[in-house]
Each structure stands twice: as structure tokens, then as C-alpha cells.
Amino acid sequence: MKVLLAASEVAPIIKVGGLGDVVGSLPKALEKIGVNADVIVPFFPSAKTQGLNVYKNMEIDVPFNNETHVVSVYSTKLPGSDVDVMLLNNDRFFTNWKNSAFANSVSETEVFTFFCRCIVEYLKSKFNTYDVVHCNDWHTGLVTHLLVDELDAERPGTLFTIHNLMYQGIGTMDVVREAGILPGAHPLVDYDIQDGDINLLFQGITSSDFVNAVSESYAKEILTEEYGKDLADVLKAREGRLSGILNGIDYTALPRSFDLGSFKTEKKKLKSALQKKLGLKVDDSPVFAFISRLDSYQKGLDILYEVIPSILENEGQFVLLGTGDPKWEETLKEYFVKENEQHQGRLSINITFDINLANDIYAASDFLLIPSRYEPCGLTQMVAMYYGTLPIVHAVGGLKDTVENGVNGFSFDGYVSTNLALVINKALEIYRRDGQRELDTMIKNAMRSDFGWGKSAQSYKSLYEKIVKYRSLNI
Numbered sequence: 001m002k003v004l005l006a007a008s009e010v011a012p013i014i015k016v017g018g019l020g021d022v023v024g025s026l027p028k029a030l031e032k033i034g035v036n037a038d039v040i041v042p043f044f045p046s047a048k049t050q051g052l053n054v055y056k057n058m059e060i061d062v063p064f065n066n067e068t069h070v071v072s073v074y075s076t077k078l079p080g081s082d083v084d085v086m087l088l089n090n091d092r093f094f095t096n097w098k099n100s101a102f103a104n105s106v107s108e109t110e111v112f113t114f115f116c117r118c119i120v121e122y123l124k125s126k127f128n129t130y131d132v133v134h135c136n137d138w139h140t141g142l143v144t145h146l147l148v149d150e151l152d153a154e155r156p157g158t159l160f161t162i163h164n165l166m167y168q169g170i171g172t173m174d175v176v177r178e179a180g181i182l183p184g185a186h187p188l189v190d191y192d193i194q195d196g197d198i199n200l201l202f203q204g205i206t207s208s209d210f211v212n213a214v215s216e217s218y219a220k221e222i223l224t225e226e227y228g229k230d231l232a233d234v235l236k237a238r239e240g241r242l243s244g245i246l247n248g249i250d251y252t253a254l255p256r257s258f259d260l261g262s263f264k265t266e267k268k269k270l271k272s273a274l275q276k277k278l279g280l281k282v283d284d285s286p287v288f289a290f291i292s293r294l295d296s297y298q299k300g301l302d303i304l305y306e307v308i309p310s311i312l313e314n315e316g317q318f319v320l321l322g323t324g325d326p327k328w329e330e331t332l333k334e335y336f337v338k339e340n341e342q343h344q345g346r347l348s349i350n351i352t353f354d355i356n357l358a359n360d361i362y363a364a365s366d367f368l369l370i371p372s373r374y375e376p377c378g379l380t381q382m383v384a385m386y387y388g389t390l391p392i393v394h395a396v397g398g399l400k401d402t403v404e405n406g407v408n409g410f411s412f413d414g415y416v417s418t419n420l421a422l423v424i425n426k427a428l429e430i431y432r433r434d435g436q437r438e439l440d441t442m443i444k445n446a447m448r449s450d451f452g453w454g455k456s457a458q459s460y461k462s463l464y465e466k467i468v469k470y471r472s473l474n475i
């Protein structure tokens, strides 16, 4: 079985968010169970290739918008593995596209439509090599259509994974023509562009052989209007071809200086060091952390903001790390300026992207707050648990599938700040109970939870096999 994973990012080479972590770790787990997995991504200038052996493998000619564009395919290995990563280099679409000083700067949907076209040209040059193309998110939404056009019955099977349904890649319909898709070739494209734009996620969902979401709960939630919005009906129509597979994490990428026997003393030391580093009071107050992209709709910032005062009034400490929505960045900075004096040494707001600081916070905190309105899978709760930091989560999506209230963390139903406040109070109560016996049991449960890729990689393998079987039977 040979699979090509196509995505916009692959950690640690290109990492924007959780998608990068998944694409950087799933293929390693697949290789361990006999699935030969390659990865294909654009060679964006932000790629970190220092220390990696990157060489130019070949050039492909990519027809796009009535021109032929030369794309260089660079190859490297995913660090610490035998997984081949193909990095696609093209000045106009992947290197300079954000540079508005560059003549005719291109839109994001155009960049990724071009990417889809590149993937298909690459597959043609490797004809009969791959059994399945595993597409991820809207960036790869046109791959199946283009494969049908180019290779028809000889094409590999396709799987489309939804990491986040809210990002759909909606752009002008021009990209359809630019990609070389003819009117009448794909009824769903014609249907979609009637309003003048194209939804690349919609195209990926409707055209691929199979579709999956990144947790079982999310796969069910997106069938409802609340979470699936205007795509709920489209997803329902794919019943029998839609499933949920929980993401895993790569524990080898997470250094930890303690284990089940030593967590109590070690975490205490780490906590003091973090408090010192962040200018917090060095004491045994419970530390509540929030580490996330500051996404105003998804990440629960509105209800989080409402409970910060009660954490501080209850003698807790609050640490935030993240960047994102400029309005929230401003609001949080202002909050610090306004409140810090009154709560001296209890508040630390870090508007920055800092992986090392994130790791320090994961390891040293007592609780990690994840009040997301929706969460397809979520990886931070898994990382927190590994570090014996109890997650406090809104019971949705992957958070619901990984955190058991009162066992390895805390969860609440109903997206309102009062529910979040109640569960925080419960956590405080357990933290302050004499001897912390209950807390320690929960920490041990969390540290023992296994969120490695083992089981989920097997599920992907079975799904790939099913896709190949269905293709051979032409169903």
C-alpha cells in the first residue's frame, strides 16, 4: 500500500497549526504498520529545512491559466523517519504569492488550486505508484476532480479528511477555468459556481471516494446544523462514506523530565521555574493555562475572558500564550494593563508564538483550559495530559472523545461562561483538598492515557484498504 498525503503544512518543516502536527506524525505511524506514506506540500518560504538533506528531485510542467509553469519537486525526509516529503517550488505561486509588490499577486484559493493541479501532475509523472491520495482540508479540494479528468479509471483512490469545517476556501470561480476544469465535466462544480464563487471544501467533500473527520464525535456533530452549518446536508448525503478517526500525537516529539513516580516533586520544581520566568508569585497557587491560536469564534475566548476574574479572585494564577485575532490580542493586553496591579503576580499574558514556552507551560501548569465552542479533535488536551496537566474542556468533538470528566480531566456541557466557571471551581476544590489524593489519581490517569497514533493509524490503514477495494470494484 502506497499513499500520498497532500496538505498545506507538515511539521516540523512547515507548521501553522494542528494540521501540520497530524501530517508530520501520521505517516511515521503508518510506515510502522507497513503503509508506505509520502507527503506533498508547497515549498513555502517559511519552510524550516535547516539540518535536513533537501535535494532537487525533478521538474514537472504544470498547465495553469493557459500557461505552463515549471515546478521543481524537492525531496527530503521527515526528521527521524524514512517518510519522503515532496516540497513543491514555484516562485509565482508558492514563494512570492503574498508579496503584494509582486506584479499580479495571487489569492490564497488560486495558490491552492494551483497546488491541486501540481499534485495531479506529480501523480501523473509517478503513474501507478500510489494507491490512495489522502487529501487534507480545503487546500486539496479539487484533487479528485482533476484526477478524474486526467486519469479517469486509472486514477488512485482518494480520501478527504476534514480538520476544520469552518475553513472552506471560498474563492472566485475563475480558479475553475484556470485549473483546466471544463464546463459540464463535473455537475457539482457547475452547481457550486452558479453564485459566482467556488467552495473548495465542498468540492473535496462531494468528490472524494471517502471522507473522514478527525474524531468520531466531530464526524457526528457536523451532520447537525449547529456544527455543520450549510454543509450539514451535503455531509449527510455522504452517509456510509463518512467516518471519524481520532488524531494521535507523537510522544517522541515531547520531552518529559518526569514519570508517574516523580511527577509530584518534578512538576513543583517546573512550576516554580515557570512562575519565576513569567514574573508570577512563586508559590503553590493553582496555575490555569490557556495555549491556543486566538481564534475569536472557535477557541472560546469570549467565555474564557469572563472567567479570568474569578480565577484570580480565587487565588489562582492565569497564564495565556497565543497569537491570532488582532482584536483579542489587544483586549487581552489591555486586560493585563488594567488588572495586573490589583492581581500582582497572578496574571501572565503572552501574545506570541513560542513553542518552547508552550512546552514549559504544558509541563508546569496544573490545569489547561480548552473552552472551545467546537473542536474537531484538539491536540493540546492530549499533550497536557501527557505532562500531568489536567484539561478543563467543553465536551465537544475530540475533546469529548478524550477527556473523561473527573477521571483524567474536567469537562462541561453547554457553551456558557457560568458552566465553565462551575467546572473551574470544582477543579479548585479538588486542588485544595487535603493531601491532594484525588487530584494525584486524576493526574496519574491523565499521564497513563494513550493518545499515540497506534490505533488511529490502523483505522486509516483499514480505510485506505477499503478505498482500494471499492475502486477496484468500481463502486
Ligand code: NHF
Residues within 6 Å of the ligand: 017, 018, 019, 022, 163, 164, 214, 247, 375, 376, 377, 378, 379, 398
Ligand atoms: O486537532 C488537526 C487539528 C484539530 O481540533 C483541531 C482543529 C484543526 O481545529 O486535525 O485541525
